[in-house]
Amino acid sequence: xxxxxxxxxxxxxxxxxxxxxxxxxxxxxxxxxxxxxxxxxxxxxxxxxxxxxxxxxxxxxxxxxxxxxxxxxxxxxxxxxxxxxxxxxxxxxxxxxxxxxxxxxxxxxxxxxxxxxxxxxxxxxxxxxxxxxxxxxxxxxxxxxxxxxxxxxxxxxxxxxxxxxxxxxxxxxxxxxxxxxxxxxxxxxxxxxxxxxxxxxxxxxxxxxxxxxxxxxxxxxxxxxxxxxxxxxxxxxxxxxxxxxxxxxxxxxxxxxxxxxxxxxxxxxxxxxxxxxxxxxxxxxxxxxxxxxxxxxxxxxxxxxxxxxxxxxxxxxxxxxxxxxxxxxxxxxxxxxxxxxxxxxxxxxxxxxxxxxxxxxxxxxxxxxxxxxxxxxxxxxxxxxxxxxxxxxxxxxxxxxxxxxxxxxxxxxxxxxxxxxxxxxxxxxxxxxxxxxxxxxxxxxxxxxxxxxxxxxxxxxxxxxxxxxxxxxxxxxxxxxxxxxxxxxxxxxxxxxxx
Amino acid sequence: xxxxxxxxxxxxxxxxxxxxxxxxxxxxxxxxxxxxxxxxxxxxxxxxxxxxxxxxxxxxxxxxxxxxxxxxxxxxxxxxxxxxxxxxxxxxxxxxxxxxxxxxxxxxxxxxxxxxxxxxxxxxxxxxxxxxxxxxxxxxxxxxxxxxxxxxxxxxxxxxxxxxxxxxxxxxxxxxxxxxxxxxxxxx
Numbered sequence: 001x002x003x004x005x006x007x008x009x010x011x012x013x014x015x016x017x018x019x020x021x022x023x024x025x026x027x028x029x030x031x032x033x034x035x036x037x038x039x040x041x042x043x044x045x046x047x048x049x050x051x052x053x054x055x056x057x058x059x060x061x062x063x064x065x066x067x068x069x070x071x072x073x074x075x076x077x078x079x080x081x082x083x084x085x086x087x088x089x090x091x092x093x094x095x096x097x098x099x100x101x102x103x104x105x106x107x108x109x110x111x112x113x114x115x116x117x118x119x120x121x122x123x124x125x126x127x128x129x130x131x132x133x134x135x136x137x138x139x140x141x142x143x144x145x146x147x148x149x150x151x152x153x154x155x156x157x158x159x160x161x162x163x164x165x166x167x168x169x170x171x172x173x174x175x176x177x178x179x180x181x182x183x184x185x186x187x188x189x190x191x192x193x194x195x196x197x198x199x200x201x202x203x204x205x206x207x208x209x210x211x212x213x214x215x216x217x218x219x220x221x222x223x224x225x226x227x228x229x230x231x232x233x234x235x236x237x238x239x240x241x242x243x244x245x246x247x248x249x250x251x252x253x254x255x256x257x258x259x260x261x262x263x264x265x266x267x268x269x270x271x272x273x274x275x276x277x278x279x280x281x282x283x284x285x286x287x288x289x290x291x292x293x294x295x296x297x298x299x300x301x302x303x304x305x306x307x308x309x310x311x312x313x314x315x316x317x318x319x320x321x322x323x324x325x326x327x328x329x330x331x332x333x334x335x336x337x338x339x340x341x342x343x344x345x346x347x348x349x350x351x352x353x354x355x356x357x358x359x360x361x362x363x364x365x366x367x368x369x370x371x372x373x374x375x376x377x378x379x380x381x382x383x384x385x386x387x388x389x390x391x392x393x394x395x396x397x398x399x400x401x402x403x404x405x406x407x408x409x410x411x412x413x414x415x416x417x418x419x420x421x422x423x424x425x426x427x428x429x430x431x432x433x434x435x436x437x438x439x440x441x442x443x444x445x446x447x448x449x450x451x452x453x454x455x456x457x458x459x460x461x462x463x464x465x466x467x468x469x470x471x472x473x474x475x476x477x478x479x480x481x482x483x484x485x486x487x488x489x490x491x492x493x494x495x496x497x498x499x
Numbered sequence: 500x501x502x503x504x505x506x507x508x509x510x511x512x513x514x515x516x517x518x519x520x521x522x523x524x525x526x527x528x529x530x531x532x533x534x535x536x537x538x539x540x541x542x543x544x545x546x547x548x549x550x551x552x553x554x555x556x557x558x559x560x561x562x563x564x565x566x567x568x569x570x571x572x573x574x575x576x577x578x579x580x581x582x583x584x585x586x587x588x589x590x591x592x593x594x595x596x597x598x599x600x601x602x603x604x605x606x607x608x609x610x611x612x613x614x615x616x617x618x619x620x621x622x623x624x625x626x627x628x629x630x631x632x633x634x635x636x637x638x639x640x641x642x643x644x645x646x647x648x649x650x651x652x653x654x655x656x657x658x659x660x661x662x663x664x665x666x667x668x669x670x671x672x673x674x675x676x677x678x679x680x681x682x683x684x685x686x687x
Binding site: 023024033 | 518529533535547554588662666669
């Protein structure tokens, strides 16, 4: 045959094939190629634009979330706050001072203010009594206030106007400055309405400082319509809610747990593999991850988890092979047999060596090999979603979660761990996997639903236990009519630091 | 005008956006690409799919073609072969079915020397080989790959490549020694 190599080569390397009518391509082939090249190009351009736009939106939203990540909406209970114009504010020339100067001045002055205690209450009352009569009732007894609005008033600065402001504030950028001392920079657009006219102004309410146990927040109220800013202190009688809310604003944790994967082969695939007695088990393994939680409102949180899983599973089936005496080479009573094996993730090629133990056989032998495969998948997943605090008290928080994410199979290893032979006189030798599954989708989107139970431990930490069910939205393996979907169950224990 | 110069002219036109030139290229080489694909796969349907995929790849990569390094036919044939190999890797499912249902393809061929067989019969004789034999035989004997290159492309050892070639030739010899050409698919 080697002498024929040239003939074979020549026969198939001559491009002049006009006479070979049997090689005429179908009429539609060129149209298909032309469409593929010239029409898809246009579609591709649109896809690129859409992809670019999508990326821009995602990046924009992401950047906004990062830049705005320090914002937090917090509803201050009317019964727990008492607002009055700051005495210190009266010493600041607001009309000429820049915002930065105001902040610096107020910080300096605020350091002299002590947390609210019995004596301070007396001084507060005397200060509050300087408010106009129509507002005094609301302010004299903060515990009994029922008004939805809190009055802010400075007679010296605004002799002709009375302003009211919503008591809802947004508190952000909490920086820990010592064990019991915090600083908050609060931004909120509030409505200031003049009682003697219809005009309304939008303003920023910015607490600058707070002290131990968050008894005191200092707000800078600045108008956007030419009104000079006001500096106000907010005294909080019961800081528990505020503190809890602030502590929960952002948390970063690590998690560990167990995973179970269920491979859902479609009917076509199962039917095709049945004759080979194909079997597989569910994947089991461990997971570890990083979790992030950011409060959007008092009950709703943005959650995101980056998780690494290592999953092991086995599969196996029968395969027919022919032991060919002519294929024995070098005096060895062995055959090197190439096999294609099925797995839940598609097909892989292997080579197995079958040893002939009995040299009395003089005929080729049909063998049935019982193949056992070990598989390991390393999966990196990232998901983002929301959790809703269904039940919460000072210690426990139970939240259902829902999220969308993507799996990335960073590695898939397969090993033909062993094989049995149905015929006496033969035994199994060395095995080798020679290919990886070709049609595994390494990146697949999934949806996740779960339940998390969190409990605070200490001031800055919380621990939680979560269970999540995940289901891929597209198959992890797809080839013709065959496909496999994945659903998984994750149990996770998390410990998180709250910021 | 020689093939090579003609090809360069056509390619330049295509690169300038001339769609008629692309049609010219298609008319010139589609049969050759189809023949190449038919050596690697068993059905004309699959082969045409591969020709389509190959033309798209050739068009996309045409700007990378360097006429000073190789003839267009050699360069484009490599693209076609790589497309076929990729397809075969994806088609592992059929190998598995071979194992399961013991599909055997037998053919009988007139007792003639290789040079006396027509191209269609030769193609059928290659197509009748098992996939592994067929691929190695095609790559080594007809497409000029070394065993080292085959080992690298197919992710097998060089000795496996040699062994597969040996078996392929042996199988072809048996086939060609038979008396009549007939293609029968038997399913156990």
